[in-house]
Amino acid sequence: MLDAADAHVVVEGLVKIYGDRTILHGVDMIIGRAETLVVIGGSGAGKSTLVRHLIALERPTRGRIVIDGTDIASLNDVQLAKARRRFGMVFQKYALFDSMTVFDNVAFPLREQTKLSERDIREKAMTKLKELGVDHAATLTPAQISGGMAKRVGIARALVMEPELLIYDEPTSGLDPVTSRTVDSLIEEMRERFGVTSVVITHDMVSAFDIADRIAMLIKGRVVAQGSPAEVLAVDNADVQNFVRSSGVDVTRFEHRGTRKTAAELALRARERKSGRVE
Amino acid sequence: MSDDPPKAPGLLATVLAPVKSTFEEVGMLGDLAFRSIVWGIRPPYRVPLLVAQMEFVGVQSIFLVGLVGLFTGMVFAVQTVYGFRRFGAENMVGGVVALTLSREMAPVLTAIMVSARAGSGMAAELGNMRSSEQIDALETMAVNPVQYLVVPRMIAGVVMVPVLALIFFLVGIGGAWAVGVWGLSLDPGIFADRIKTMLKPSDITQGLIKALVFGFAVTLIACRHGYFASGGAVGVGQATTKAVVWGVVGVFVLDYIITSMLTEI
Numbered sequence: 001m002l003d004a005a006d007a008h009v010v011v012e013g014l015v016k017i018y019g020d021r022t023i024l025h026g027v028d029m030i031i032g033r034a035e036t037l038v039v040i041g042g043s044g045a046g047k048s049t050l051v052r053h054l055i056a057l058e059r060p061t062r063g064r065i066v067i068d069g070t071d072i073a074s075l076n077d078v079q080l081a082k083a084r085r086r087f088g089m090v091f092q093k094y095a096l097f098d099s100m101t102v103f104d105n106v107a108f109p110l111r112e113q114t115k116l117s118e119r120d121i122r123e124k125a126m127t128k129l130k131e132l133g134v135d136h137a138a139t140l141t142p143a144q145i146s147g148g149m150a151k152r153v154g155i156a157r158a159l160v161m162e163p164e165l166l167i168y169d170e171p172t173s174g175l176d177p178v179t180s181r182t183v184d185s186l187i188e189e190m191r192e193r194f195g196v197t198s199v200v201i202t203h204d205m206v207s208a209f210d211i212a213d214r215i216a217m218l219i220k221g222r223v224v225a226q227g228s229p230a231e232v233l234a235v236d237n238a239d240v241q242n243f244v245r246s247s248g249v250d251v252t253r254f255e256h257r258g259t260r261k262t263a264a265e266l267a268l269r270a271r272e273r274k275s276g277r278v279e
Numbered sequence: 280m281s282d283d284p285p286k287a288p289g290l291l292a293t294v295l296a297p298v299k300s301t302f303e304e305v306g307m308l309g310d311l312a313f314r315s316i317v318w319g320i321r322p323p324y325r326v327p328l329l330v331a332q333m334e335f336v337g338v339q340s341i342f343l344v345g346l347v348g349l350f351t352g353m354v355f356a357v358q359t360v361y362g363f364r365r366f367g368a369e370n371m372v373g374g375v376v377a378l379t380l381s382r383e384m385a386p387v388l389t390a391i392m393v394s395a396r397a398g399s400g401m402a403a404e405l406g407n408m409r410s411s412e413q414i415d416a417l418e419t420m421a422v423n424p425v426q427y428l429v430v431p432r433m434i435a436g437v438v439m440v441p442v443l444a445l446i447f448f449l450v451g452i453g454g455a456w457a458v459g460v461w462g463l464s465l466d467p468g469i470f471a472d473r474i475k476t477m478l479k480p481s482d483i484t485q486g487l488i489k490a491l492v493f494g495f496a497v498t499l500i501a502c503r504h505g506y507f508a509s510g511g512a513v514g515v516g517q518a519t520t521k522a523v524v525w526g527v528v529g530v531f532v533l534d535y536i537i538t539s540m541l542t543e544i
């Protein structure tokens with residue numbers, strides 16, 4: 001179990017109410033440094049609202065978001081702008097600037113937040129575009145490229161600043177399976193190469209089990225399961241089991257990246273540990 | 280999501296809803312105006328963005344504003360000659376047209392044209408940026424969206440609407456002169472002399488002050504509706520409509536207030 005003192009991000013009793021609708025009912029969550037936490041849950045579960053709080057795009061009605069020991073809801077605009085330089089976000093709808101070319105979109109955070117020369121900016125942005133396989137589209141505008149390419153450009157823009165905390169809002173939605181796995185590898189690579197802490201929202205259970213160090217399942221604004229993929233699979237909760245079954249992932253065959261054991265084997269071991277049959 | 284069923288609003292809440300929403304609207308406009316001023320003073324100053332907006336609000340409106348100004352001046356000349364001829368005062372036409380154009384027609388009609396052309400464009404663009412998460416993306420990249428998007432538009436409105444109003448006025452006078460002198464046989468010397476004797480610098484100043492305030496108001500209203508748009512394509516459409524409708528209403532309300540304050544009778 002993660003200790004809050006060592007955590008990169010701590011979410012404490014997060015409640016969000018819009019008008020008379022309560023979206024989040026006291027969410028508690030700890031995200032360790034250089035850890036990949038995958039948030040899964042059905043539509044309308046409050047996943048996007050939760051991650052928007054992590055980057056202070058929303059202010060909590062109650063509760064706290066503590067990043068590196070600082071409650072980000074307490075920061076003023078200038079302090080928040082400074083703190084955000086360490087964050088990156090890949091948006092569900094790409095969020096590329098229509099008025100700029102693909103290259104300018106990726107160069108934008110470098111131009112705004114660094115004092116690098118235009119030559120260095122060009123080199124960094126083009127390297128990132130190349131890594132994502134979209135360097136050939138550098139001179140095109142977002143309207144001239146496909147959805148999959150736009151997604152990759154959005155990821156390149158988030159990665160170019162090499163942030164400490166990266167939030168991905170459905171990074172593989174709308175992508176073909178091959179590109180989806182490329183994106184998964186990239187998320188993994190960012191963690192391994194740069195020690196990036198990642199929070200990934202996804203409906204893609206293959207992706208979730210592939211990249212997650214830990215999974216948090218959110219249903220109707222409440223965290224109903226949180227832990228390693230195996231622990232989540234072992235949770236005795238009808239909503240969780242129903243979600244896993246409906247996802248189409250064959251837990252008897254799907255292998256976890258780290259242990260090379262099937263998800264079902266891991267779940268069994270987790271259940272046994274819980275009942276005290278295995279030490 | 281909450282499991283509780285939504286409660287029906289009470290009678291008092293229903294009656295007070297329009298009052299509450301009016302106060303909320305004024306509050307949002309005031310808040311956005313305040314943030315624009317604060318972020319406008321703070322560096323970095325994004326000159327290329329400002330130049331682009333001045334080109335959009337000002338340069339691209341010149342033809343339209345000139346055209347409306349020309350025909351407004353021409354119509355006004357015909358109407359005043361028609362009316363003044365009844366008591367033999369056609370000689371006053373030049374002065375009356377100049378006064379009306381400078382104090383009222385130029386700032387009001389220019390602001391309406393800018394609201395319809397540039398205001399609608401601003402609301403649609405910002406609304407689309409909001410719904411496609413581009414404004415959120417700016418925030419996450421530590422760029423203040425008010426400073427980046429709203430401030431250049433507001434400055435462009437404040438600077439370019441007075442310039443356009445001046446163009447409206449000059450072209451309008453030209454149109455009135457053409458119709459009056461060439462079409463309705465007024466004496467060109469008297470036409471010009473009446474303008475000179477009746478039009479005071481304060482008339483031009485009042486027109487320019489009005490244009491400046493209208494420029495601030497129409498861009499503020501357009502930015503408010505676009506910046507806070509919600510609800511996808513329908514929401515963006517509604518934001519665009521509201522930007523123009525409330526922009527035009529705002530111009531007329533402010534016109535009365537400024538006229539009352541600046542006119543000594």
